[in-house]
Amino acid sequence: MIAMGERAVTTRGARLLSVAASDLDGHIARVRALPWRGGVGRLIGDVQAAGLTGRGGAGEPTWRKLATVATTERPVVVANAAESEPASAKDVTLLSRCPHLVLDGLQLAVETVGATAVYLYVRPGPAARIARAALAERAARRWDLFPVRVVEAEESFAAGEEATVLARTTGRRTRPTRSVLRRGRTMGRPGPPDRATLVQNVETLAHLAQIAYHGPAWFRRLGTAAEPGTFLMTVSGMVARPGVYEVPVGIAGSALLDLAGPADDPVAAVLLGGFHGTWLPTATIAGRPLSRAGLEPLGARPGAGVLVAASAAQCGLAETAAIVHYLAAQRRPHCGPCRAGLPEIAARMTELAHGRGPDSHRLAGLVAGHGACRHLDGAANLVRSALDTFATEVRRHHGGECSCPG
Ligand SMILES: Cc1cc2nc3c(=O)[nH]c(=O)nc-3n(C[C@H](O)[C@H](O)[C@H](O)COP(=O)(O)O)c2cc1C
Numbered sequence: 179m180i181a182m183g184e185r186a187v188t189t190r191g192a193r194l195l196s197v198a199a200s201d202l203d204g205h206i207a208r209v210r211a212l213p214w215r216g217g218v219g220r221l222i223g224d225v226q227a228a229g230l231t232g233r234g235g236a237g238e239p240t241w242r243k244l245a246t247v248a249t250t251e252r253p254v255v256v257a258n259a260a261e262s263e264p265a266s267a268k269d270v271t272l273l274s275r276c277p278h279l280v281l282d283g284l285q286l287a288v289e290t291v292g293a294t295a296v297y298l299y300v301r302p303g304p305a306a307r308i309a310r311a312a313l314a315e316r317a318a319r320r321w322d323l324f325p326v327r328v329v330e331a332e333e334s335f336a337a338g339e340e341a342t343v344l345a346r347t348t349g350r351r352t353r354p355t356r357s358v359l360r361r362g363r364t365m366g367r368p369g370p371p372d373r374a375t376l377v378q379n380v381e382t383l384a385h386l387a388q389i390a391y392h393g394p395a396w397f398r399r400l401g402t403a404a405e406p407g408t409f410l411m412t413v414s415g416m417v418a419r420p421g422v423y424e425v426p427v428g429i430a431g432s433a434l435l436d437l438a439g440p441a442d443d444p445v446a447a448v449l450l451g452g453f454h455g456t457w458l459p460t461a462t463i464a465g466r467p468l469s470r471a472g473l474e475p476l477g478a479r480p481g482a483g484v485l486v487a488a489s490a491a492q493c494g495l496a497e498t499a500a501i502v503h504y505l506a507a508q509r510r511p512h513c514g515p516c517r518a519g520l521p522e523i524a525a526r527m528t529e530l531a532h533g534r535g536p537d538s539h540r541l542a543g544l545v546a547g548h549g550a551c552r553h554l555d556g557a558a559n560l561v562r563s564a565l566d567t568f569a570t571e572v573r574r575h576h577g578g579e580c581s582c583p584g
Contacts, residue, residue: 192424198275205278218292228394234379248291250374255293259300260331260338268410273305277312283383335508401427415487431463443489451481454556457567493582498564499531
């Protein structure tokens, strides 16, 4: 159910995916402008006026990160294309189709904060190859202001989390925190000990480039007042046309599902936000704006733009059990709560999915109110939402039955 279509679907109003060009000449022909602004800090006001928020999951205002890092000495910039969420394909799609748009955005961010070291941290595979080729082309044409080092991401669920990103690129060891600005110490290798690092998702950087080309008013023509612009949504599961869709922030859930088209069975529930996300009945999201503000009252988030559709002919409990097993296998060895809690939750979820379940109250107790670890929180949130959304199924399983054929 989680397997993704490779295809990108350019929908009406698409901005990023509509400038697809893998070669520099094609890219220049489409954007028709040199984006460089010539100086530290110039773009920050435009990004603030545009209201751009991060597309990597947390949704932080991009201007604030830029402004904070721009005040520091010789900062570092990392473009994050780890795409470690298994249900997401947007960053690979974007980098493969529009590498120069992302790389323009990266150069602009570097120029804006006055960085002196630049990394592209990318999932190994086609996107990494295309990005390397695009960087070589730019180097040959002297297009870039700053050389970019490519670092391949590890293959793990946490590969894209900032602490892992910093450890892999700059060698810094930091504990995961929620701060936007990291002043990690450089450990294990010589170098300046206290350089701030701006970690920015590659989709965010592509939007930043378009704000530089077209201005903040153009950017605000789509999306909502609080969350302007478009965003990339990876739609998978029981839909006719799985793929990466570029849609305005705030599109209604039903409108996105219409774009992806119904499969043979109607969509009964959706998982929003990925493997740390939230199951909701389709009827609940049909008229809802897909935005952070629109989903907040439901306890959900778009995350990095992920929607997985499940039909009534599938067992949502079995799907959830499979995801929780994956998350348990991805737990961090150094994290006590995660190490102790996740295998237990995965085992109980599997028992419930197989109809041998203990009582689901016990499972609900296991996933209630964590907070010590984001990974455990994410898994607990997923299970809680499955128990709510598939409550009827839970009752059937307790009676030894399952609604799904087979
Ligand atoms: C478990 C976990 C995995 C993450 N994976 C990614 C990822 O693959 N790509 C990404 O850009 N951000 C990822 N993030 C979010 C990053 O930590 C960070 O917030 C983001 O790269 C910041 O960029 P933005 O402000 O442009 O969104 C992840 C966060 C967590 C907690």
